[in-house]
Amino acid sequence: MVETIQWTDDGVVMIDQTRLPRVVEYVTCRDFREVAEAIRSMVIRGAPAIGVAAAMGVAIGVQKSNGTDFRAELEVICDTLAKTRPTAVNLFWAIDRMKQLALSMEGKPLAEIRQRLVEEACLVREEDIAINRAIGAHGAPLVPDGKRVLTHCNAGALATAGYGTALGVIRAAVEAGKKIAVFADETRPFLQGARLTAWELQQDGIDTTLITDNMAGHFLRAGTIGCVVVGADRIARNGDVANKIGTYSVAVLAKENGVPFYVAAPISTLDLTLSSGDLIPIEERAAAEVTHVFGVAVAPEGIGVANPAFDVTPNRYVTGIITEKGVAYAPYEESLPRLAASR
């Protein structure tokens, strides 16, 4: 299995997700600014993976701090990492976790703080894999046997430290002996579905059919899809879900055709401070992602472009939210805080 992100003596090693699947190449980030740039440029992407990268970014930043003003240096590191991408809350969750730990050790020998932060970043990574396994275990029973599962974007091993959230549910269902085939939306503009999900599932030998995003409705209407499972970048207290652009459309089309629509995400993706998904900031990315594909122009020069990277799916379209602590159902205002507080 491919490794999305690892801590090494040389730095933070990530598989370059901008070049997959045709080029399998690893990049090494040697300071926190390189980690920040890797997040910004989507060398690494996917909310949980971004969280792990941010944790490792803080750790590597503190390794190379000169220690003259620890608190100020920590602020710069955390701010730089926080300003990379606005939507996935796991980024802020991971930075905050690392920051709180560092501040709690203030006054201790720098070498000790450094060592502890590396351990914590590696723990964030290991926990994420365990969390995904638990999400898979909770989600697998929900996947209808002998039908297709539709997924959008990549919420797989590459979007996490390993195994995946939405693809973790699919993997767990397959491991449980269910006969599952997958429809993978290609997910324009960045093509995470075509480049990453199709590749991951192909490597696992899971029957996968790649479709363009605009085919999802057609196949949902055709009746061969048993359920939809997607990941999430941020989930508001009321169960509104921010996820990759196009998720809202899939959710509406699933509901219109009576197909269950599940969101699989760790508790760290919950943002209980937001009462509604309308409050989630939506990142607008560069026009070139839409007008060019692997550097090839597909649109006339100078055309206007919109490129919101995410959309918000209102809770009424969400059949259930699968977390490592169990599955939340509506009313989410009640079930999500309860689940988050449970052990």
Place this chain on the structure above:
Amino acid sequence: MVETIQWTDDGVVMIDQTRLPRVVEYVTCRDFREVAEAIRSMVIRGAPAIGVAAAMGVAIGVQKSNGTDFRAELEVICDTLAKTRPTAVNLFWAIDRMKQLALSMEGKPLAEIRQRLVEEACLVREEDIAINRAIGAHGAPLVPDGKRVLTHCNAGALATAGYGTALGVIRAAVEAGKKIAVFADETRPFLQGARLTAWELQQDGIDTTLITDNMAGHFLRAGTIGCVVVGADRIARNGDVANKIGTYSVAVLAKENGVPFYVAAPISTLDLTLSSGDLIPIEERAAAEVTHVFGVAVAPEGIGVANPAFDVTPNRYVTGIITEKGVAYAPYEESLPRLAASR
């Protein structure tokens, strides 16, 4: 203005729609097999334009027939052209019109038949432009002033002999002084929206924003879109509409958000012989259209692909069907045959 298709002494000249917008090149088809190949490979596409191409294909075929067995030669020409693409009914309508005319002249001097068929093919082309102007005139009042119009695929000058059906409605609304801006779905896999619609509208100076297909729902929900206008490849007697893959999704998302969804098409796109859209044959095209963009691979080798070129939008999502004879509303079983029979 660009010319989609023209009859010349050298043959049928078409702008090569596989290479737009970065390369503007015209190809000349010198016999009916070349016309058939141009339709099949989507050098020319769009239901009304395919109709014109087929008419000209029959005309050029008969120009070069040797006249030993006129009826048999005509059969081969018509069959070859009819086997290019299955969904757009305008293809069969145009072939049938030309064939009936040719058969009605059987026994007359071949030179006279040839001349008459060229005239008829050119008439099909000229009529199409006039039809599009009439569609525009009927549709323009339906477009809300000061809001955006969303369109999918290309139902513009390039999809017709000129002016366009859906884009004709937009052009007519702009000509009527309405302040209209357009959202153009890029329309994967063939990218007719990015390559053709964006290019056409840019040339006309109409404010256009290119979006990926999966953004349409997000913007429909955002409330800035006043209406959706699309073309059609075949409309069943009950008002079910076959159009470019993704149209169904847009229609569902429009309805879900209270946005009117209009279909603009000539009467020749009606197939009153079919009681329901479920009977319309849906073309499945090559996997490479999905896995490659302008020859660049965007998916892992060997991945399974589905590539239905069209989908069917059930009549309950269609606010109105704009034709050259007026606008049809539900119940379409009554309004469409009445409109088709009207003068």
